[in-house]
Amino acid sequence: MSKSIFYISFIFLLLTEIESVSGQSVGFTKYNFPNNRQELSNALSQINQGDKYYKTGPGMYHLAIDSYMKAYKFNPDNALLNYKIGRCYLYDNDKTNAIKYLEKAYDLDPRISLDMEYNDINYLLAKAYHLDYQFDKAIEKYKEHKNALTPEQLAKEEKSINKKIQECMTAKELVAHPKRVFIDNMGEVVNSAYPEYRPLVVPEEDMIMFTSARENTTGGRRDDDSFYFEDVYATYYEDGRWSVPENDFGINGPNHEATAGISSDGSIIYIYRSAGGNVLYESRLENDAYGMPHKLPGIINDGLKQTSAALSYDKRTLYFTTMRDDGYGGMDIYYSKKDSKDKWTEPVNIGATINTPYDEEGVFITTDGNTLYFSSKGHNTMGGFDIFKSEKVDGEWTNPVNLGYPVNTPDNDVFFTMAANGQRGYYSSKKKDGLGDQDLYMITFLGEVKPLVNDINGPSSALNENPVVAVSPEKKIEMNIIFTGLILDEETLSPLQATIEITDNAKNELIASFESNEKTGQYLLSLKPGINYGITVTKKGYLFHSENFDIPKNAASRKVRKDILLSKVSVGSKIVLNNIFFDFNKATLRPESVSELNRVVKMMNDMPTLRIEISGHTDNVGSRSYNKRLSEKRAKAVVDYLVDKGIDKSRLAFAGYGFAQPIASNDTPLGRQKNRRTEFKVLEK
Numbered sequence: 001m002s003k004s005i006f007y008i009s010f011i012f013l014l015l016t017e018i019e020s021v022s023g024q025s026v027g028f029t030k031y032n033f034p035n036n037r038q039e040l041s042n043a044l045s046q047i048n049q050g051d052k053y054y055k056t057g058p059g060m061y062h063l064a065i066d067s068y069m070k071a072y073k074f075n076p077d078n079a080l081l082n083y084k085i086g087r088c089y090l091y092d093n094d095k096t097n098a099i100k101y102l103e104k105a106y107d108l109d110p111r112i113s114l115d116m117e118y119n120d121i122n123y124l125l126a127k128a129y130h131l132d133y134q135f136d137k138a139i140e141k142y143k144e145h146k147n148a149l150t151p152e153q154l155a156k157e158e159k160s161i162n163k164k165i166q167e168c169m170t171a172k173e174l175v176a177h178p179k180r181v182f183i184d185n186m187g188e189v190v191n192s193a194y195p196e197y198r199p200l201v202v203p204e205e206d207m208i209m210f211t212s213a214r215e216n217t218t219g220g221r222r223d224d225d226s227f228y229f230e231d232v233y234a235t236y237y238e239d240g241r242w243s244v245p246e247n248d249f250g251i252n253g254p255n256h257e258a259t260a261g262i263s264s265d266g267s268i269i270y271i272y273r274s275a276g277g278n279v280l281y282e283s284r285l286e287n288d289a290y291g292m293p294h295k296l297p298g299i300i301n302d303g304l305k306q307t308s309a310a311l312s313y314d315k316r317t318l319y320f321t322t323m324r325d326d327g328y329g330g331m332d333i334y335y336s337k338k339d340s341k342d343k344w345t346e347p348v349n350i351g352a353t354i355n356t357p358y359d360e361e362g363v364f365i366t367t368d369g370n371t372l373y374f375s376s377k378g379h380n381t382m383g384g385f386d387i388f389k390s391e392k393v394d395g396e397w398t399n400p401v402n403l404g405y406p407v408n409t410p411d412n413d414v415f416f417t418m419a420a421n422g423q424r425g426y427y428s429s430k431k432k433d434g435l436g437d438q439d440l441y442m443i444t445f446l447g448e449v450k451p452l453v454n455d456i457n458g459p460s461s462a463l464n465e466n467p468v469v470a471v472s473p474e475k476k477i478e479m480n481i482i483f484t485g486l487i488l489d490e491e492t493l494s495p496l497q498a499t500i501e502i503t504d505n506a507k508n509e510l511i512a513s514f515e516s517n518e519k520t521g522q523y524l525l526s527l528k529p530g531i532n533y534g535i536t537v538t539k540k541g542y543l544f545h546s547e548n549f550d551i552p553k554n555a556a557s558r559k560v561r562k563d564i565l566l567s568k569v570s571v572g573s574k575i576v577l578n579n580i581f582f583d584f585n586k587a588t589l590r591p592e593s594v595s596e597l598n599r600v601v602k603m604m605n606d607m608p609t610l611r612i613e614i615s616g617h618t619d620n621v622g623s624r625s626y627n628k629r630l631s632e633k634r635a636k637a638v639v640d641y642l643v644d645k646g647i648d649k650s651r652l653a654f655a656g657y658g659f660a661q662p663i664a665s666n667d668t669p670l671g672r673q674k675n676r677r678t679e680f681k682v683l684e685k
Helices: 001-021 037-054 056-076 079-091 095-108 110-113 121-131 133-148 149-175 591-606 624-644 667-677
Strands: 183-186 196-200 209-213 233-240 258-261 268-273 278-288 306-311 317-322 332-337 360-365 372-376 386-393 412-417 424-429 441-445 479-487 499-504 509-515 522-527 531-540 545-549 559-561 564-567 574-576 610-616 652-654 676-682
Touching: 001 564, 037 056, 037 079, 037 591, 056 079, 079 095, 079 110, 079 121, 095 121, 095 149, 110 121, 121 133, 121 149, 133 149, 133 317, 196 258, 196 412, 209 258, 233 591, 233 610, 268 306, 317 360, 332 360, 372 412, 386 412, 412 509, 479 545, 499 522, 545 564, 545 574, 545 624, 591 624, 624 652, 624 676
Parallel strands: 233 258, 258 306, 306 360, 479 559, 479 564, 610 652
Antiparallel strands: 183 441, 196 209, 209 233, 258 268, 268 278, 306 317, 317 332, 360 372, 372 386, 412 424, 424 441, 479 522, 499 509, 499 531, 531 545, 574 676, 610 676
C-alpha cells in the first residue's frame, strides 16, 4: 500500500471515528467547527465543568445539566453529550427529558451501546420508560440490554434484569386496576426540590415530623454522593395550612439525623443517627416537646445499620429494620420484646413471609397489632420500593399485599404511616407531579364500593323492570378516638406520674400498660372503635381511678380531653368503680366486671389494714324502696365476690343508698347514667 493511499485511509478512519458509523453524531472538534473556534472553546469548557459535577455524584447532576446544556446549545448533535444529559435527567427525577436525550443519543450513534463506558444506554432507556409508565417499551429495552451482555456480565446481571421485566408486568396489571384513594402532594411549603421522606404523624394530626436532605441542613455538609446531610424537620397544621418546616431544635447535629418511627400515642419518637454506627435513638415527649434522644441498647443496635422502628400499642414489642448477618439479604424486619424487667430481649427475624433477599424498610404497626405496613424492593413490586401490608391471622403473618396503584408507582414509595383516625396515611413517593426528588403525600382511603343493587321499589322500565342503581361508597376504615388529658393530685393539682392500664372488658384482657408524663402528668390514648374499654389509673398511695369507654364500631373520629384527679388513701376518700356492670334490673355481676373487681382485690391485698365500704346507687326511676333494695343487693354482690377471692369479710361493709346520694341531675339521660354507680369508700386506713 502506498503512503498516499495509507494517509487517505487514515483520514477516512479518523473522520469515521469522529462522525460515528451512522454519520450523524458530531464531535466537538475543530474539524467540525473550523469557523467557530471561540464558541467551540467555550462549549468544551462547559463540558469540562459539567464533567466535574457529573463525576461528583447524583447530588450534583442538576449543576452538570446546567453546564452541559450550554454546550448543547452550540452542538446538539453529539451522542455522548446527549447520553450524559439524559443520564443526569434520569437521576434528577425528570423522566421525560431523560427519554428525550437518551433516545437522541442512541439515534445519533447506535454504536454507543457497544462502548464499555456507555453500554448501559439501553438499560437507562428501559429504566426511564419504566418510570414513565411505558412498560412495553421498557420490557423491550431491558431485553435488548440483556441480549447485548457478555457471558460474564450476564451471569452478574440476569437475575436483576429479569426482576425489572417482572416489575413492568406487575405494574401493567396494577395500573389497569387502580385503588379507590385520593393522593395529595403536601405542597411546596412542605416539599422542596430536595428529597423529603419518613413522615411521622402525631395522633392529633396537627404536626408531622419528617426527614429532608436540603440546603439548610445543620452544618451544611454533603455526603459522598453530594446530597446534603439529613435533618429532622417539623411542620405544624395551623389556620388550615401546613407551616414552613423547622429544623432548629435539639435533635439535629452535624451528621445524619432522620425520623425512624413514632408510638401510637405520640409519646415516643425514634431517630436514626449515622454518628456512632447508623443506630436508633429514642426521644420521649416532655413538656409538649421531644427531649434529648437516648441511644437504644446494643441488643437493638447490633446490626450493620438500623433505620426504622415501630412500637406496639402496649409498648412492649419493637419492630425495626436492620441489616444483620442472619438476615435474608439487605435490610430485614426484626422484632424484640420486653421481658419482666423491662429489658429488650434478643431480636428475632420476622421471617421469610415478610422479608426477602431485597431491602425491607419503613416498618409501621397498627394499634391493634394485627396489620403490618412496610416497604420492600421484593415481593410483587412495580419498581423500587413499594408499600405492602400483612395481616396477622392465628398468630402468623399473611403473604404481603401490594397497596396498589396509584399509592405505589414504578419509583420509590416508602415510609408509610397511618394517622390515628385510620382514614388517612402519609408516605414518601416520587411521582410525576412531584416538586423535585422524593415528596411527602397524603393518602385518603375511600374504602370499597358497595355492589350494585336492584331497586325493587323504583319505577318500572320497559327495558328493565328492576333497574340497577348505584349505592354510595361505604367507608370501611376504622377511625380511632384520641383521649388526652392530665393526671393530677386531687388536692394540690400537681402532676402525677401514674400507671395507665387499658383493658378489653369483654375479654377481661389487658391491652396495654404505660405511664403518664413524669413532669406534666400528660397522657394520650388512641382507642380503636368497637371495644368496651376499662381504663384504670393507679399510683402508690392513691386510690385507683377507673373510666369506662364503650366505643361503638361506627364512632366518628374525634379527640376527647379528660383530666383525671387521683385521691390519696385516707379515711372518707372514695372512688366510683366505673367498670362494674350488672344485668338490667338485677344484682347479677356481668363478666365484663371481672377486671375491675380484681383491681379491688389487689388493692385490698396490697394494703392489709384497709377497711372499705362498697355502696350501690341508682337513678330516681322507680320507687324509693325498690331502688334501695336493688342498690343494696348490688353492693352485696360485689362484697361476696371479694370474699370469694380471699378478702376477710370483717374488712368489708356494704350499703345501698338508692337515689338518695345523686352526683348528677336525674333530669337527663346522661345524669341518670352517672347516678347508676358502684362506689368504694375508705372506712379505715
